[in-house]
Amino acid sequence: MSFKLIVFQGPSGSGKSTLQAILGLPRIVTWTSRAPRPGEVDGQDYHFAGREQLEMMYEQQKMLEMAEYQGNYYGTSIAAIQSAADRSEPSAIVMEAGGAQQIKALLQDKALIIGVTASMEQCRQRLINRGTSAAELERRLRTYEEEIRSLMLCDIVIHNSDGNRMKSAAIMKLIGQGMVGTANEL
Numbered sequence: 001m002s003f004k005l006i007v008f009q010g011p012s013g014s015g016k017s018t019l020q021a022i023l024g025l026p027r028i029v030t031w032t033s034r035a036p037r038p039g040e041v042d043g044q045d046y047h048f049a050g051r052e053q054l055e056m057m058y059e060q061q062k063m064l065e066m067a068e069y070q071g072n073y074y075g076t077s078i079a080a081i082q083s084a085a086d087r088s089e090p091s092a093i094v095m096e097a098g099g100a101q102q103i104k105a106l107l108q109d110k111a112l113i114i115g116v117t118a119s120m121e122q123c124r125q126r127l128i129n130r131g132t133s134a135a136e137l138e139r140r141l142r143t144y145e146e147e148i149r150s151l152m153l154c155d156i157v158i159h160n161s162d163g164n165r166m167k168s169a170a171i172m173k174l175i176g177q178g179m180v181g182t183a184n185e186l
Ligand SMILES: Nc1nc2c(ncn2[C@@H]2O[C@H](COP(=O)(O)OP(=O)(O)O)[C@@H](O)[C@H]2O)c(=O)[nH]1
Pocket: 008, 009, 010, 011, 012, 013, 016, 030, 031, 034, 065, 066, 067, 069, 074, 075, 076, 094, 095, 096, 097, 098, 099, 100
């Protein structure tokens, strides 16, 4: 497989992190100013930091990209991308649409952007099961339609509905085994 980076994009609760875990490639840990959820580990799920620290990192040009999503900063450090570039195997990252497009512009054929979808009702139910508060749930689902529209910019889209769980996992296995390559490998 000649991809350097596999990017997951899609609405909250669609299953981005789940599919990333099934793919099993080294994952790039990004930065966020949001508070950790119960069970999330600093340095493993995210690098958790204050808004000021992230603004400073951005000003010091330590970030490749940074986006504000639902009132919090999310960003990818240049250091993290550099260590991914040094690895022989591809890495995986989860990003919102703006970040994914920046990566695509930068890496072009070396990045595979995977859009992940599920119906709004299924996303809602999954977020409730994840213990999301009512206010947070409304905020997260408010951007659902916009995030679905931006999936048209992805290279492939996986309909990760409840009924498609096994199929989504099988597609991830194929990608992980290098069965999906770039055009110049055809
Ligand atoms: N642009 C960008 N988006 C990110 C980055 N890290 C995470 N995100 C995105 O930020 C959004 C919110 O993430 P999170 O709060 O963990 O919620 P979740 O995706 O619903 O579990 C998601 O769309 C992530 O893909 C990053 O480094 N850059």
